Amino acid sequence: MTVERILPTEESYELLGLAREIARGELAPRVDDYEARGEFPRDVLRTLGRAGLLGLPYPEADGGGGQPYEVYLQVLETFASSWLAIAEAVSVHALSCFPVAAYGTERQRKSLPDMLGGDLLGAYCLSEPQGGSDAGALTTRADRDGDYYRLTGTKAWITHGGKADFYTIFCRTGGPGPEGISCVVAEAGTPGLLPQTPERLMGLRSSPPAQIVFDDARVSTDRLVGEEGSGFRIAMTALDSGRLGIAACAVGLAQAAVDYASAYAKEREQFGRKIGSFQGLGFMLADMATQVSAARALTLAAARLKDAGRPFSVEAAKAKLFATDTAMKVTTDAVQVLGGYGFVADHPVERWFREAKLLQIVEGTNQIQRLVIARSLVR
Template sequence: MWIPPSEEARDLLGLVEEIADGELTPPAAADHEARGEFPREIVRTLGRAGLLGLPYPAELGGAGQPYEVYLRVLERLAYRWLTVAEAVSVHTLSCYPAAVHGDDRLRKLVPDMIGGELLGAYCLSEPAGGSDAAALTTRAVRDGDHYVVDGTKAWITHAGSADFYTVFARTGEPGPRGISCLLLDATTTGLAPQPRERLMGLHAGAPAQVVLTGARVPADRLVGAEGQGFRIAMSALDAGRLGIAACAVGLAQAALDHAVAYARERTQFGSRIIDFQGIGFLLADAATGISAARALLYTAARLRDAGLPFSTEAAQAKLFATDTAMRVTTDAVQILGGAGYVTDHPVERWFREAKLLQIVEGTNQIQRLVIARSLAKP
């Protein structure tokens, strides 16, 4: 059992549960997912409650909460509705460059960015480059007191719904040293979100491409110095991977709880199916895997909160938690049998959503690469 570090954190988690009970109901989630409609008003409600700026300091308009507390909130949101939890995670990631690496002028924009009314998008991936982010081809050319940006970004969550876009573009030589970070308003001429992708899951939060054609961005919207963009992107992703791991833990816990409740009620051959060893062992493995994933996640979070290196631990948490979520949701469908394959039960949706978590914020193969490289160092 986790004990919140402060009364403020305890009250915050109580507020999250209250909002979840009122807004993140199963009918609301099922309806939005069926229609493929992004729950913008629900996310705005979370923002007005102060949940879009939890890990950022009070001087920037945030709640100044430890990252562990923020991740506990994400886990609870994902337990109810993954689309909403991922929206909060992506928004927090989108604010990170300006909040942490921006100059005084950019940092003055952060209170509005995390204040609740605005929504951000994080634009790193491209159609020909996902895992190989250093090979991006979107280009930003300096033209007087502006940059002119041309290129296409892919798999952008909140494309078309976002109010601002954190965009990584090439301003110099090939490779990571030639990449810079720019903050664009959604109203920027030449910034054009495309139709949303048709996904296996997360229909309400489907991403889209963002095409930039001669988009003129004021030069004072450069985050950090030219050439620092790749380093900014990677440091943001370290924290973002913890967000996805928290989403995976919440999703897996929801699937386990649903499967346990079903197995307690369902009888076959005169016994509850939870009493059959074949079912009981699946549930036992699921519960153990979720506990292990949660332990990895919050160990990494505490390292981050202590100002210690946590990149490898973040990769481990993201890898293990999302693989666990995929396994637990697969087993939950199996435990429900035919009932698990119909939309009357949410486990089929959780099964489809879990797959995405193994891909976003760096595929799990990239996480293994990060971990292996850390082992190879002296």
């Protein structure tokens, strides 16, 4: 189903049309093969970069697309409806570029055209094996040694780990707590930066994350982004936008599930009738469609706040929470609509069901989103 859009410019409509063409022509025909083989689609991301679709929310002067976040998120949604791993990869790459784009030195920013154009793929290194949601307690250290930092520690669940060309790393340069955290950017070939064996995932098998071990990795001090001690603030600011990216991915996944389940219900017959004519199932589809529309509206409302330069952190948390919970429920219901066939890999709803679970965890678990929202209410 094509969802009616209201976009700010004619260029935005053309951009979304291009995204749909790529999603249908390039992504949808390849997803099953890549997922089955567990192969990372680096060539697809290069194609998106050449099409100008990897740096959409960044200024054109930096090599980006100069698009509002409202438009960028709808492109992400479109990709997610065909291949979630691609949409998530675009979102994580945009997240990885943010510190340099927002806080980088003039020298660091010279790399932005290659980063935003897709020639250089990024990874965002915040989570750790024991830290999880407690990012302020991270233990990866960067100790000063003349003109270098020596990095020691381990990052976990790193999307593009072992595939990225640069790593945006949050590490401890000072004492305990958030105020001791800084941000550095390291190249993939840095000695001592050691990607580990990719994780075996329940979903998104074409884009498995990996741990990154830092074994006395030397990173030049001119790779420090912002000031020492500003890393936690940079990380949290980036995550506000990243949560909207994941919300958009969830909306796209859920919309695909609604469309597939509805099409199935129009064709499948039981008791001499199309199953979509049964009120119990029809009401389920109606609830699914309504929840997806609500998730989309909440996500785009937060994006408009961001585009207007207004505070959007709490609204981003609400959008991420509601959209990913919706994706989990809607994909579960889509499996139910198909009955036994929903449990068969010949139909994509079982994959969407597995993938939806991850979206409730990444970019801050939904329990963390509830904590953010609750604190805003009683602050």
